Amino acid sequence: MDFLDTDASPRPGQRPRADEGVTALYAAHAVGLIRLAFVMLGNRGTAEDVVQDAFFGLYRNWDRLNDPANALTYLRSSVLNGCRAALRAQARGERRDRAAAARDSRPAFDSTEAAVLLSEEHQEVLAAVRTLADRQREALMLRYYLGLSTDEAAAVMGISAGTVKSAISRAITALGRTLKEES
Amino acid sequence: MNSVEGRVRAAMSAAVDLADREIRSAPPLRLPPAPAPGGRRPRAPRRWIRWAAPLTAAAVVVALAVSLVLIRDVQNGGPVTQGPATSTAPVGPAGPDGVPRYYVAISQQRGVVVGDSVAGTILAKVAPPTHKGYTTFFKSVTAAADDRTFVVLAETYPDSVIKSPAGIQKSAVTASWYELRLAPGTADPASLTLLPLPRMVTTGSDVGAEFATALSGSGRELAVSTVTAAGLAVKVYSVATGKLLHDWTTSDPSLSLTDSYTQGLNGQPSLTWIDGDRVLAVETASATQKSTSKNPFLGFGAKDVVRELTVAGPATGDLVADGKVVWDEQTWEYPTNLLQSCTGERGEMRLISADGTTVGCFAVTGPGTNPNLSFLTYPLETGPAVAAKATVEYGVTHMAQKGISTNQVMWISPSGDAIVGAWTTYAAGTLEDAANGLHIGVMSHGTFTPLRFPVGFDQEANVSTITW
Numbered sequence: 001m002d003f004l005d006t007d008a009s010p011r012p013g014q015r016p017r018a019d020e021g022v023t024a025l026y027a028a029h030a031v032g033l034i035r036l037a038f039v040m041l042g043n044r045g046t047a048e049d050v051v052q053d054a055f056f057g058l059y060r061n062w063d064r065l066n067d068p069a070n071a072l073t074y075l076r077s078s079v080l081n082g083c084r085a086a087l088r089a090q091a092r093g094e095r096r097d098r099a100a101a102a103r104d105s106r107p108a109f110d111s112t113e114a115a116v117l118l119s120e121e122h123q124e125v126l127a128a129v130r131t132l133a134d135r136q137r138e139a140l141m142l143r144y145y146l147g148l149s150t151d152e153a154a155a156v157m158g159i160s161a162g163t164v165k166s167a168i169s170r171a172i173t174a175l176g177r178t179l180k181e182e183s
Numbered sequence: 184m185n186s187v188e189g190r191v192r193a194a195m196s197a198a199v200d201l202a203d204r205e206i207r208s209a210p211p212l213r214l215p216p217a218p219a220p221g222g223r224r225p226r227a228p229r230r231w232i233r234w235a236a237p238l239t240a241a242a243v244v245v246a247l248a249v250s251l252v253l254i255r256d257v258q259n260g261g262p263v264t265q266g267p268a269t270s271t272a273p274v275g276p277a278g279p280d281g282v283p284r285y286y287v288a289i290s291q292q293r294g295v296v297v298g299d300s301v302a303g304t305i306l307a308k309v310a311p312p313t314h315k316g317y318t319t320f321f322k323s324v325t326a327a328a329d330d331r332t333f334v335v336l337a338e339t340y341p342d343s344v345i346k347s348p349a350g351i352q353k354s355a356v357t358a359s360w361y362e363l364r365l366a367p368g369t370a371d372p373a374s375l376t377l378l379p380l381p382r383m384v385t386t387g388s389d390v391g392a393e394f395a396t397a398l399s400g401s402g403r404e405l406a407v408s409t410v411t412a413a414g415l416a417v418k419v420y421s422v423a424t425g426k427l428l429h430d431w432t433t434s435d436p437s438l439s440l441t442d443s444y445t446q447g448l449n450g451q452p453s454l455t456w457i458d459g460d461r462v463l464a465v466e467t468a469s470a471t472q473k474s475t476s477k478n479p480f481l482g483f484g485a486k487d488v489v490r491e492l493t494v495a496g497p498a499t500g501d502l503v504a505d506g507k508v509v510w511d512e513q514t515w516e517y518p519t520n521l522l523q524s525c526t527g528e529r530g531e532m533r534l535i536s537a538d539g540t541t542v543g544c545f546a547v548t549g550p551g552t553n554p555n556l557s558f559l560t561y562p563l564e565t566g567p568a569v570a571a572k573a574t575v576e577y578g579v580t581h582m583a584q585k586g587i588s589t590n591q592v593m594w595i596s597p598s599g600d601a602i603v604g605a606w607t608t609y610a611a612g613t614l615e616d617a618a619n620g621l622h623i624g625v626m627s628h629g630t631f632t633p634l635r636f637p638v639g640f641d642q643e644a645n646v647s648t649i650t651w
Binding site for chain 1: 187188190191192193194195197198199201202203205206207208209210212213473477482516547554581582583584586587
């Protein structure tokens with residue numbers, strides 16, 4: 001087996017440098033995180049920017065990360081924060097531009113694939129999810145999109161498991177109201 | 184579960200499928216230089232270079248008008264638009280381990296680039312045909328065994344749709360195929376001719392259909408697969424006449440466009456002619472139930488299946504019933520062994536040797552945050568014993584240290600004893616690719632023999648589409 005530069009390996013147990021660690025995490029998780037941000041935002045370019053910013057933030061704060069094993073939780077949390085900021089910026093832009101289509105009439109995804117692959121029902125539900133309060137939307141995404149447990153979602157959101165449960169319950173109630181009104 | 188929760192779960196499930204289809208790779212990570220102590224923190228770069236991004240897939244376009252334009256081309260025959268050759272090269276021997284010398288790749292400008300991977304030169308750049316009001320993209324390439332005959336899949340869209348994707352729901356895409364003949368060392372090193380195959384126009388629920396194409400070793404037959412709302416279909420056409428020779432279909436929902444996780448067959452070498460062009464190997468990937476296991480956490484599941492279809496059999500048939508399953512691997516989002524790493528999401532490119540014995544792939548595996556990259560071959564067979572039969576053709580340790588961002592397998596020798604693999608690196612701690620960051624070479628039993636490409640080739644062409 002002729003591996004390259006085998007003598008350049010870190011010693012066992014050695015903490016990887018920031019660029020090494022972040023690059024490896026990127027290789028392992030970037031696609032999944034971009035998918036998460038894409039579903040939350042509906043726009044691939046913005047989703048990629050949010051994820052890039054999250055990894056950039058991890059890179060800057062690498063030395064302050066107590067345990068590299070927590071890096072994925074940190075990244076998920078950063079992506080949620082980035083999506084929240086992007087959605088708010090998007091909402092501000094829509095308010096400024098009266099000529100723009102009303103939020104409810106915007107498609108759930110700025111994507112040609114989405115337009116043809118998602119049924120109207122699914123687009124309607126996902127658009128409604130995007131109008132939820134931040135915490136409710138994020139709890140739903142972590143539980144139902146990523147399939148995290150309540151405890152895992154709580155760790156990502158930095159809140160208690162009980163708060164995650166109540167956020168989901170309220171989200172379902174709010175969605176029921178929104179979807180009923182729309183139908 | 185109340186009805187609202189059910190609707191949310193169903194919508195999320197659909198979103199998972201959509202995201203899986205739409206986001207298949209990430210752009211290279213760009214890290215800034217390490218900040219000086221006490222210095223200002225650098226700002227995150229806002230946009231990335233998406234060098235390997237496929238042309239906006241999705242559905243789109245074309246109507247009767249463009250079909251008529253294309254039909255006129257068929258009637259006229261002869262070569263169509265071609266760019267000037269950038270250089271000529273002498274006809275020479277094949278590359279190491281028998282890898283064909285000449286290749287074709289999709290360029291970053293919608294056309295194709297023809298090159299010589301022994302001399303490291305570009306022979307020609309060929310633009311797609313032009314029709315007023317329409318835009319054609321070359322999408323994928325397939326090669327015969329003679330190192331001179333290639334077929335390019337073209338997709339044509341109305342300009343109006345390209346500029347305004349919001350209106351695509353009622354539009355269609357027209358797929359057509361061109362033969363690209365190489366004549367290295369001559370004044371006309373590449374000529375393009377529209378093949379007389381029926382164009383495929385996807386409309387209605389089939390918008391978004393995926394195509395894959397495979398030219399037989401002899402160059403006489405072209406296999407085309409389509410994944411539509413109705414299901415998966417594989418057709419074999421005569422290159423010379425366009426006549427439909429074989430037609431297999433299935434309505435198995437796990438293989439359809441809308442009802443499955445199937446990533447589509449576009450851009451994957453999922454059709455392979457084997458056994459002297461007597462058998463067609465069809466590879467599919469479909470969703471399975473998500474794992475409920477917490478330890479280990481496996482995530483989403485998928486089935487990677489290869490079926491063999493015998494061309495000597497009846498002209499029509501059921502793809503699933505007639506297909507002989509020769510590869511059947513359950514994979515997970517978080518793989519637990521090397522084979523799953525190879526066939527799972529991160530190893531989405533798999534190649535089958537022309538003798539039908541071997542699968543080539545790559546895997547990224549531990550340890551931890553600084554994993555290793557392995558280029559592997561496995562016997563093409565079913566059963567749990569396959570997992571223990573990996574041959575590591577080449578490996579690169581400590582991907583993070585080396586700044587490796589993208590990996591792929593691109594060619595496998597007819598007997599499966601060598602593969603061509605590639606990886607790219609960027610200079611650690613910088614925002615730019617390393618000057619010599621593209622590594623493409625023949626890998627066999629632990630050795631790496633580099634192939635030659637011009638500096639900056641990855642800016643010129645989509646590396647993942649290089650076809651020998």
